[in-house]
Amino acid sequence: MIKVVFFAALREQLNCSELSLNSDQLTTVADLKTALASKDENWQQVFANNALLSAVNHDMVHSEQAIKSGDEVAFFPPVTGG
Amino acid sequence: MTTNTDAEISIQTADFSLADEVALLEQDNAIDGAVVTFTGRVRNQNEGKEVTSLTLEHYPGMTEKSLAKIINTAKERWRIGRVKVIHRVGELFIGEQIVFVGVTSKHRQDAFAANEFIMDYLKVQAPFWKKESTKQGNHWLDAKTSDENKAAKW
Numbered sequence: 001m002i003k004v005v006f007f008a009a010l011r012e013q014l015n016c017s018e019l020s021l022n023s024d025q026l027t028t029v030a031d032l033k034t035a036l037a038s039k040d041e042n043w044q045q046v047f048a049n050n051a052l053l054s055a056v057n058h059d060m061v062h063s064e065q066a067i068k069s070g071d072e073v074a075f076f077p078p079v080t081g082g
Numbered sequence: 083m084t085t086n087t088d089a090e091i092s093i094q095t096a097d098f099s100l101a102d103e104v105a106l107l108e109q110d111n112a113i114d115g116a117v118v119t120f121t122g123r124v125r126n127q128n129e130g131k132e133v134t135s136l137t138l139e140h141y142p143g144m145t146e147k148s149l150a151k152i153i154n155t156a157k158e159r160w161r162i163g164r165v166k167v168i169h170r171v172g173e174l175f176i177g178e179q180i181v182f183v184g185v186t187s188k189h190r191q192d193a194f195a196a197n198e199f200i201m202d203y204l205k206v207q208a209p210f211w212k213k214e215s216t217k218q219g220n221h222w223l224d225a226k227t228s229d230e231n232k233a234a235k236w
Contacts, residue, residue, distance in 0.1 A: 005141075007139060007141055007209065008139050008211035008213075055141075055144055055209070058143050058148075060148075060207065076209060078225030079207065079209050079210055079211060080211050080212045080222075080223045081140070081169060081204060081208050082122055082169075082204050082205040082210070
């Protein structure tokens with residue numbers, strides 16, 4: 001299983017802060033994005049946004065990053081702290 | 083190899099005291115002649131709108147990891163002594179302190195540069211998000227291209 005977490009505007013748009021997904025068919029962050037986008041029209045629209053950032057196990061990564069069972073993957077908008 | 087101590091990074095809802103933080107940076111630290119601090123506060127307006135408060139969200143775990151990496155990079159690039167980064171989360175009102183970056187060094191140049199570097203990278207890499215409340219309603223702030231450009235200059 002892969003734990004997926006969402007933050008800020010993304011969390012609100014999806015009305016979801018975290019979920020778990022079977023990782024058998026998922027080898028990269030891009031695969032995971034495609035799987036999530038196929039949930040429904042809202043998820044598809046949200047994941048069509050190219051500005052979204054992703055992290056695996058608390059490190060910022062690109063879509064080609066490999067993922068495996070037990071990983072925590074996060075999706076969020078560009079950061080605005082400070 | 084540089085290492086971070088837990089004491090270098092604090093993510094908290096509570097306010098902080100600039101005087102206390104400076105005292106900690108200076109305590110038993112006779113080798114550093116320079117102490118540079120930056121404090122960020124909530125402004126009363128943004129892009130023409132009257133702001134009433136900001137609500138800060140973050141990604142616990144990743145925030146600390148990302149700040150630790152930024153601090154370590156600063157320690158590799160400049161000859162600095164102590165570092166302290168505090169970032170508040172939750173709802174903050176006009177004039178309240180949001181963020182503190184303090185750096186000490188033997189001479190001022192290194193502390194000035196490292197402090198600005200840490201702040202510039204915190205802005206574009208640390209997973210914090212601001213939701214702005216105005217009289218017209220609430221909305222999440224968009225990231226600024228100017229912040230990306232500023233960090234890229236280092």
